[in-house]
Amino acid sequence: MVGSLGNLYDSIENLSNTYMQPNQSKDAVLNPRIANFGAHVPLLLPNEDGSVDRKFYRCASYSSGHVTITDDPNALCPHCHQRMNTVMTFVAGNGAAKVAGEGGGFVKGVVTYMVMDDLVVKPMSTISSITMLNQFNVKEVGVLEEKVVSLEMKEGLMLLKASLQCKNVLTSVFLS
Numbered sequence: 001m002v003g004s005l006g007n008l009y010d011s012i013e014n015l016s017n018t019y020m021q022p023n024q025s026k027d028a029v030l031n032p033r034i035a036n037f038g039a040h041v042p043l044l045l046p047n048e049d050g051s052v053d054r055k056f057y058r059c060a061s062y063s064s065g066h067v068t069i070t071d072d073p074n075a076l077c078p079h080c081h082q083r084m085n086t087v088m089t090f091v092a093g094n095g096a097a098k099v100a101g102e103g104g105g106f107v108k109g110v111v112t113y114m115v116m117d118d119l120v121v122k123p124m125s126t127i128s129s130i131t132m133l134n135q136f137n138v139k140e141v142g143v144l145e146e147k148v149v150s151l152e153m154k155e156g157l158m159l160l161k162a163s164l165q166c167k168n169v170l171t172s173v174f175l176s
Ligand SMILES: [Zn+2]
Pocket: 059, 060, 061, 062, 066, 077, 078, 079, 080, 081, 082
């Protein structure tokens, strides 16, 4: 596979289930599915705030039990045969405010993870850090440099692009 996405995928596949939050599974990341909401929901890219421009409609008697929705404002309600043209707001799962938990995401927050330049991700420990310094032949810790980076939508898109093209993703996005 060109780029580094394959490494990222393998890292998740190799990660022990014990790192996952109790309500999450690796399968949700490895084999993402669109929620089966009614018959079908086409894949739509979310807006910057995570919402999706997707409209659903109901009839005027929704509150009295006509809990049927449609994506076509000309459809007739199967209960009262009135037009289902009252707009409902669709909140995509990834854009919705969530019940407070561990701050969202898939893995437990107490663990620190190490992300390599080629997007290999591993839980980090003191031993693994020393092993890595050895592996990269770092003799003098004084040569190491810490860099704090900001990660917003722009960087996210750059990371995605670089991950499809090269093996030095972090270097190309944050150090060039
Ligand atoms: Zn109705």
